[in-house]
Amino acid sequence: MSTLTITNPNAAGIDIGSEFHYVCVPEDRDEQKIKKFGCFTSDLYKLADWLKDCKITTVAMESTGVYWIPLFEILDSKGFEVVLVNARHVKNVPGRKTDVKDCQWLQQLHSYGLLHGSFRPSDEICVLRGYMRQRDNLVRSASTHVQRMQKALSEMNLQLPKVISDITGATGTRIIEAILNGERNVQRLASLRGNGIQNGEEAIAEALRGNYRKEHLFILKQEFETYKFHQQQIAECDTKIQDFISSNNDKNDTGNGATDTSSGTTKSEKFNLKDALKKMVGVDLTKIPGISVLSAQTLVSEVGVDINKWKTEKHFTSWLGLCPANKITGEKVLSSKTRNVNNRASTTFRICALAVGKTKNSSLGAYYRRMRTRLGAPKAITATARKLACIFYNMLRYGEEYVEKGLDYYDQKYQEKVVQNLNKKAQSLGFMLVENLVPQ
Numbered sequence: 001m002s003t004l005t006i007t008n009p010n011a012a013g014i015d016i017g018s019e020f021h022y023v024c025v026p027e028d029r030d031e032q033k034i035k036k037f038g039c040f041t042s043d044l045y046k047l048a049d050w051l052k053d054c055k056i057t058t059v060a061m062e063s064t065g066v067y068w069i070p071l072f073e074i075l076d077s078k079g080f081e082v083v084l085v086n087a088r089h090v091k092n093v094p095g096r097k098t099d100v101k102d103c104q105w106l107q108q109l110h111s112y113g114l115l116h117g118s119f120r121p122s123d124e125i126c127v128l129r130g131y132m133r134q135r136d137n138l139v140r141s142a143s144t145h146v147q148r149m150q151k152a153l154s155e156m157n158l159q160l161p162k163v164i165s166d167i168t169g170a171t172g173t174r175i176i177e178a179i180l181n182g183e184r185n186v187q188r189l190a191s192l193r194g195n196g197i198q199n200g201e202e203a204i205a206e207a208l209r210g211n212y213r214k215e216h217l218f219i220l221k222q223e224f225e226t227y228k229f230h231q232q233q234i235a236e237c238d239t240k241i242q243d244f245i246s247s248n249n250d251k252n253d254t255g256n257g258a259t260d261t262s263s264g265t266t267k268s269e270k271f272n273l274k275d276a277l278k279k280m281v282g283v284d285l286t287k288i289p290g291i292s293v294l295s296a297q298t299l300v301s302e303v304g305v306d307i308n309k310w311k312t313e314k315h316f317t318s319w320l321g322l323c324p325a326n327k328i329t330g331e332k333v334l335s336s337k338t339r340n341v342n343n344r345a346s347t348t349f350r351i352c353a354l355a356v357g358k359t360k361n362s363s364l365g366a367y368y369r370r371m372r373t374r375l376g377a378p379k380a381i382t383a384t385a386r387k388l389a390c391i392f393y394n395m396l397r398y399g400e401e402y403v404e405k406g407l408d409y410y411d412q413k414y415q416e417k418v419v420q421n422l423n424k425k426a427q428s429l430g431f432m433l434v435e436n437l438v439p440q
Helices: 040-051 068-077 097-110 123-155 170-180 187-191 200-205 214-256 274-282 293-303 311-321 344-358 363-375 377-398 405-426
Strands: 011-015 021-022 036-037 058-064 081-084 327-329 332-335
Touching: 011 097, 011 214, 021 040, 021 097, 036 040, 036 097, 036 170, 040 068, 058 068, 058 097, 068 081, 097 405, 123 293, 170 187, 170 214, 214 274, 274 293, 293 344, 311 344, 311 377, 344 363, 344 377, 363 377
Parallel strands: 011 058, 058 081
Antiparallel strands: 011 021, 021 036, 327 332
């Protein structure tokens, strides 16, 4: 009978809390194997020093909220191997649940090598990810203020969104600024129309006839100014992202000892995000159908450039929650639904899959439309997102550029697959499939 063996003798377990952290070390390391530390920075350094005194080399902690981040960074800088465990995956022993029992249970599981750490990119990618997530939050907040602007216009019966597709565009911004500056002549407001607007000045003037009440104008002014402030904040995030990518590429060039000054861009030149990402990753991710420059930037910030942290593409798609999570008991499949994950990379792949379905000449677009006809749009998005994730993984793993084989190649392969399945079905029934050659 096989027994569990200790694979990590120098393991410790930490139960993370908002006010206190409970730490457990092996029994032979200290007279008091469980200690409680506060959440202040000085307490965290005392915790790290105590672990050093106990000759601990690896630590397991729960990823509870954001309270683990300061301790994780301090322990990582001190040279500890930190295993970040999802709290849902760590089941406590039966009985009364306490913080002391939690840290003991973590230490015991980790000493036997039964815990698997959650993915966390390198420190450099964490910086980029922080900028990108802040930018995403600002975009979401700005969209909320746009909706409130539309509501204020509707309450004044100004039907500007019906004649202009985007009220935050050049034409919409000029008209709203003129309204806030006191202009009420609808003809003058309509004359601010840009050349790209489909509706004429008469339609715009008719849409701007309404009831300009003071309280609605006040709300419109505040929401418009807040929206512009968010746009400034987004621009600052873009500058930080550009500086980070440029400095990272320059650092890699310096490290390799081969700096190409002829192809490099100066600060006075316009920043080319597509070329900068290609230089950072090594391949052009925008060649994949459906993946735009901003989508590629989001994926790199969430996943990083070191794709070897996942052994295969199956491990990668499982982490993304894009493959079936089979639940089998009694040799019966109870469920094969995909896991519900809160993963920005997975969401980005799904958005790109939806964009792929609108492409007409790509093989992935044909695949999406065929799956949508057979399984419906939600499952087709998941299946296409998985294909995009596999292509993304292989490009980063092997450094190969994506080559689009076209719609005809996909139709030919699909036809061959259908014929092969028909041959197998005919043979299982005792028949033989004969090709019917139609004369020219």
